Amino acid sequence: MFRTTVRRFGCLAIFGVALLLSGCTGAGTDTASAHAVGRLDPSSHTPTVDSVRRKGFVQCGVTTGVAGFSAPDAQGQWRGLDVDICRAIAAAVLGDATKVRYTPLTAAQRFTALQSGEIDVLSRVTTITFQRDVQLGIEFPAINWYDGTAFIVRRALNVKSVKDLNGATICVSQGTSTELDIADYFRKHHLKFTPVVIERLEESTNAYFAGRCDAFSQDQSSLAAVRARAPQPADHVVLPELISKAPLGPGVMPNDLRWMEIVRWSVYAMVNAEELGLTSATIDAALNSDDPSLERFVGKNGGFGEMLGLDASWAFRIVKQVGNYAESFDRNLKPLGIERGLNRLWKDGGLLYVPDLR
């Protein structure tokens, strides 16, 4: 009698738990197979590339909305300089620049998401620092934007230079290198400030607009987007002074060298295309060109695609579907009034000096 009751209880419990687990883990493994992998082949040397090919899309970690770098437009499509990097990678690996899914991440969440395999590549205005490279173990294959930390203040405060911000209250986003840069700068110049640290970027900027802080600090190019979001943009001014360097670039995990190379050369391909004068409109004509560098670029000879594990026209597809670096800039950052500045080609006096495809 007791045994039958126990058996009934047991069966019901097992059945119920199985049902529940299937429901709950259906959420887990389903997403797992959709996002990354159920289980990676540990003997594979290119786990990320394999997983991207198996899934059929690139999972790209982006900001929660910084206009010009990664922000959804009115139709919900993600656009920006960092978004174009992810699209270029997808065009190279999967043949179609639209095969990207975006994960909005706050500054505090971004590295965990990358380390846990939730995303394949982090293209999120991330400053490359020693700590992130060495201590967090993240690899930054290339720099796609040279920037620096700057401040936005209210025009009415009549602040001409950062040193006038002595005693001010400054809003920052949590988990950014900006937090550390400001602390260093103020300590070096024996100035004082009160930090207001808020995790989400939008809440941080909202606190600044509300007047909770006197100034807001971030990479200078992102501040243009911040100013555009203000209730009265004319009331705010971005100080021209940069208090630190901020080289921004996509980040990947070091467990897949091939993936790292693909990301690196996708960025370099876009810059090389600008150097060679190739745009999404003119790349078709380059197929018939005799110029050896163009032939290598579009994949007619050289075999670079196979060395990367891709097909020969990987760079062709990048320029055709996404454009070269200048096109990406003109599309995303020029409308915000941002100058190329340091981000010009080395021939034009900037810092973009990347190895050739040879």
Place this chain on the structure above:
Amino acid sequence: MTPAFPLVSGSLRRSLRRSRSSVMVSAILIGSSAYAAFWFLHWAVIDAIWTLPPGADSTACRAVAGRGACWPVVTEGSRFILFGAYPYDQHWRPALACLMFVALYASSAVRAWWTLWLAALWIVVPAAAIVLLRGGVLGLTNVPTDLWGGLPLTLILSTCGFEAAIPLAVALALGRRSAMPAIRVLSIAYIELIRGVPIITFLFMASVMFPLFVPEGFTVDKLLRAQIAFVLVIAAYLAEVIRGGLQAIPAGQHEAAASMGLNYWQATLLIVLPQAVRMTIPALVNTFIAFFKDTSLVAIVGLFDLLGAAKAVNVDPKWFGFSVEVYLFAGAVYFVFCYAVSQYTQRLERILKVAAAP
């Protein structure tokens, strides 16, 4: 004692027997609460903006900011607060899931229906709700868990967490009272460790450290991580409640069971546990209410439950600054659920006390 003057009715006699000071205090309290109610009525109803023309921005609201409430924040944002980022056209699915949960709670309130079928329902309904929200079967479009949010998320986290924690809690409670020292020590260590530490640390652990605990490439989505953390935490708190119930069972019950030839497990499952659980049902339901409120903590780790979604509504520059209205709405939703359940608990306590009285 003879009153110095004739009194007409009992209540008048009672009210006049009060001292002057209590009459004065009454008058002050009535006066100030009337004033506060009047002010609130002005802010919430009379001076408030109820609707905005479609497509208009919030200037009308800003004009009365501080004096009158801006209810369009709630009306236009209510679907986001209640359902999160779920695809707009599929909102019937989370709405149906919420109704299923409410029906489950309501049917659990009827004592006549406390049978094994109800227990099975408690397992089937959350699983069905999860399947409904996820889709992918029966012609429903697949919606990944990143888009789940609002009230369904709160209900799933609390209900699934609670019922998955019950077996573990029973095991811990029995283990803590066990005569075997090793098991007792393990149970005590687990319970005291989890109860002595803020719940938010476990949520951080789950979201940041969990990826470190699992083999490379195996990823579990954010919602499941938070769910597991809640299950482990709820189990510890429930174990204490069940232990209280077990302690209240008189030793005579154990002795009678032993004298009938039942071994430990038979006595526990057939005699002791049912009585203990029955005695502690009000406390169990109170714990459920407490964790229903505590699911709001997932707003801190980036999940958009009811509170997280409410907070996110204010990030939109259009609605920036009108947080009070949004929090009142979210608070009202929480209050409705928790108050209803706590009133039911109080009634249940009275009924059970009467029923248990010899």
Place this chain on the structure above:
Amino acid sequence: MWLASRNPRTRAVIWQAIAVMAVAAILAAIAMQTAENLRRRGIASGFDYLHRAAGFEIARGPLSYSSGDTYGRALAVGLLNTLLVSSLGIIASTGLGVVIGITRLSRIGIASTLASTYVEVLRNTPLLLQLFFWYALSQSLPPPQQALNPVPGVFLCFRGLYLPALAWHDGAAFLDWPELVGFDFRGGTSISPEFAALLIGLTSCTAAYLGEIVRGGILAVDQGQKDAAAALGLSRGRALRLIVLPQALPVIVPPATSQFLNLVKNSSLAVAIGYPDLISVTNTTLNQTGQAIEALTLAMIVYLAISLTISLCMNIYNRTVQLREDKARPRMSAPHVASHHKVSTLDCRITSLEPPPLKLRPTFAEAAMRRHSRSR
């Protein structure tokens, strides 16, 4: 077979061995996998990071700190902030909780209704929501330029509450007044809106629970005691203070202890509104260093220590307020028994209805009789 061994002692040993081995196996598997993952990702291990410069700033608090100080000092600042808000919260919520509990039992209808509404609203909404609400309210205060100035030297704006402070200069103490200079108020001391919102939120929420506990304690006191106090002519207030509350304490203290522990744990919600408590600083640390395990373990150990300390202190207090069982339950003694009043200051129980020799406010009846006898 040997699991169902006849000898209960053998069974017990075997079960324990299985349990310990299973738990050890799970923990070992997790530890090995974690070590492997850490090694593969190149994340450092160990607590050396505590001696490295933190590099980030923390809002001004009780301990002086600058971005060049170590992570260890930053965590100490966070811990001090947690202890500050927790201790102030415990004291304030106890006072408010006692008031709420007594008010709920008041005969004044409006007072008990207000107290009941307060308790129901605060107990049925999440604490995090309340904290956000209080913070949002603080942000709707005017800007520094139009700060509220109720009393000279006290300014209230959305940047905080500014108060004059005692300062020392050249050996002489003087009052440092806050004044608006440029961006902000200089001088004096300030209470940030984050701190104020956290303190008010924690206090009001815990006071609601404590109010219920106090009410339960007062209701648990034997009705006979209250009747005896009334018969002795003690006013309700004095009866409450001298007789009822002290006897309610043994019932109140254990649940109040768990509420105090909850308050300390809930102070960790400061991370959501930007107050730099221990969890908030731990969060920043683990974001900057990547060493999540060490940072969170340290935070958990600290919280366990704080919980243990509070439990210990409250248990000691609990023992002192226990009713001494040797003093008997209230007896109705005949008037001719010894006339010294038996309202012992130690246990406050009324053990006899002998009128005490202390001078009480005359009751209405006594005063009337006295008037009547004087007029004779």
